[in-house]
Amino acid sequence: MKKKSMLVAMALLLGWMGCRADEGMWIPMLLKKYNIEDMQKQGFKLTAEDVYSINQASLKDAVVGLGREGYPFSHFCTAEIISDEGLMVTNHHCAFDMIQSHSSLEHNYLRDGFWAKDKQDELANPGITASILVRMEDVTDRINAQLTPEMSAEERNAKIKQVAARLEAEAVKGTNLQANIKPYFNGNQYFMSVFKIYKDVRLVGAPPSAVGKFGGDTDNWVWPRHTGDFSVLRIYAGKDNEPANYSPDNQPYKPSTFFKISTKGLKEGDFTMVFGYPGTTKEYLTSYAVEQIQDIENPHKIAIRTAKLNIINAAMESDELLRIKYAAKAASVANSWKKWQGEIKGLKRFNTVEKKQQEEQAFRQWAAGKPAYAHLLDQYKSLYDKRKDLILAQAYLTEAGKQGAEIVMWSAKVYNTLGSKEFINNPEQIRERIKAAAKEFYKDYDPATDCKILVEMLKLYNENLPAAWIPAEVQAAIAKKGVEAYAASLFKNSVFASEEAFNAFIDKVDGKSCRKLEKDPAYYLYHSIDLFYADNIYPELSRIENEVKVLDKTWLAAQMEMHPDKHFYADANSTLRVAYGKVQGYVPCDAVYYKHFTTLAGIMEKDNPEIYDYDVPQRLREIYEKKDFGRYTQDGEVPVCFIATNHTTGGNSGSPVLNAEGHLIGINFDRAWDGVMSDIQYNPEICRNISVDIRYVLFIIDKLAGASHLIDEMVIVD
Ligand code: ARG
Ligand code: GLU
Secondary structure (H helix, E strand, O other): HHHHHHHHHHHHHHHHHHOOOOOEEHHHHHHHHHHHHHHOOOOOOOOOOHHHOOOOHHHHEEEEEEEEEEEEEOOOEEEEEEOOEEEEEEOOOHHHHHHHOOOOOOOOHHHHHHHHHHHHEEEEOEEEEEEEEEEEEOOHHHHHHHOOOOOHHHHHHHHHHHHHHHHHHHHOOOOOOOEEEEEEHHOOOEEEEEEEEEEEEEEEOOOOOHOOOOOOOHOOOOOOOOOOOOOEEEEEEOOOOOOOOOOOOOEEEEEOOOOOOOOOOOOOOOOOEEOOOOOOOOOOOOOHHHHHHHHHHHHHHHHHHHHHHHHHHHHHHOOOOHHHHHHHHHHHHHHHHHHHHHHHHHHHHHOHHHHHHHHHHHHHHOOOOOOOOHHHHHHHHHHHHHHHHHHHHHHHHHHHHOHHHHHHHHHHHHHHHHOOOOHOHHHHHHHHHHHHHHHHHHHOOHHHHHHHHHHHHHHHHHHHHOOOHHHHHHHHHHHHOOOOHHHHHHHHHHHHOOOHHHHHHHOOOOOOOHHHHHHHHHHHHHHHHHHHHHHHHHHHHHHHHHHHHHHHHHHHHHHHHHHOOOOOOOOOOOOOEEEEEEEOOOOOOOOOEEOEEEEEEHHHHHHOOOOOHOOOHHHHHHHHOOOOOOOEEEEEEEEEEEEEOOOOOOOOOOOOOEEEOEEEEEEEEOOOOHHHHHHHHOOOOOEEEEEEEEEHHHHHHHHHOOOOHHHOOOOEEE
């Protein structure tokens, strides 16, 4: 024990003496001020201006945030431009929904892959957006100037929103750009990002899932890894090269710059940099918050999803069509489910709660006698004590309730649309829109599977929540019939359970008769959960979380004051960041060293036609037999994936991984199991991002897909 706390104390000291190497997600416009010197010391050969510039073309112009219409600033993945005709690469899992939605039993692009023969053949993906950052600006002072110390938290928030909206509008007035202001450093600073957002993104190619998702959910979040997790897209623009809605007349986008690709190869210790859109990290949480994630939020959400996945996986195993229908859903349920498990493991293994408690102890001493900070931690504690039960109820009401069986959420979506003013004013148009959404929904829907999910969700819900947290209607219904009979009768009587019944209903419904849905058992269930949440959970929980937010701002400001020499980085917030580090293996446990790269030979080692996740495509086996590797080798082997110490998170998927010259050497797609707690606590010894080696990407495009015309579009340097 004594030894352990000594180690903890040392780690703390080291942490405070400066930001540990490799940790951090840095703001591109501030590289020049804070990072470039260190980056160059680590081997980077370019200047800060080469990475981010508003005066000349720079690497940032080739980094793309992938978003969805209506939510263009919450990038779900990153992509990068690799030709002067708007060709992009991202991950296979980032384009998974696109590939899946173009797939059918006849054209099973998920299973077989897809390669457009030429540009005519490339497939449109309505609703997908591609954002390119034009510039960033620090607007902290302009926002703060409008705030006064007398304002309440609500007044402040309202003011910030109002000023931000005005600044955003002013920044892009008279242009086709879009601006977005986000808080950084827990609201201690504000930056505006100005984007040009393209709206015609087409699917150019994707390998079969047996390459793009090789190892499946079994290998997900795990190193050693052999996944060819990439896909190829292209941005199209209007004739003037400006953003335009999809049109067959659009032209491939001509970027101001694009990434050159390096096949030179890599070795341990090489400089690497990841340039992309990390979504969310929480590096400055208190021990109280981490405890709740580790002991309440994650374990319960995991249990709920385990139940869901057992049912979905059994369905997918039983039938090829169900496999297609549920592939994307299963992957997304399983992804966070597995990550939360790794996160708990890492937090416990590295004693994050204990470490944070020690930091907090030191903070208490420092803060004693400073009125602004002296009571901060006590305030946190009392808020988190109150939050405990509410957060548990929230986990079940949302994960198992509203988002449990799909029919529940779907009924609410439809009801809300029919109840809107838009429907009264414009019934035909809205009806068509609902029908289009229904077609998408039912295409991938299996009521029998969903009914089983509903049964399990309700059971879990009842078992794990105190009776006081369960909506009375749900309790009563279940008590009367038992869960199975209740679910069976819901599916029998709900108009949402079958596509035919639903379409017949929608064809006739009007502004009045839509009220009938209030008695539909699926919607009734949604409504009782929603009402219960709105009455009993939301007001108190959001009050607490707003108060926590206010403390969070002070907490981080205080830490900056306490450690004036430490270089802090802002938590990820879906804005463009630079992470840098080096290619490096690691020691996952006693006696084991993980090398920094994997090879095609490793794929053949895992090959097993009996196991879906490891069934290597026959053509790839043949290529391997013939050793037809082309120029895509290092020391005679085809490299597949590599790991490095770059600090990344969800949203960084698809990000370009660059070498010291700024050339593309890989595409980021995951993190290694032992370090997935890095969203909360980064540890340079063990946290690794996983990338697919660009040479494997080229090898698959060239040798497996035979799409060498795409290789011809790229610029490859050695
Ligand atoms: N874990 C990676 C990420 O967070 C990859 C997920 C997709 N792959 C999968 N097997 N589900 O998004
Ligand atoms: N796969 C993740 C994504 O979709 C990246 C892995 C991570 O969370 O680091 O963004």
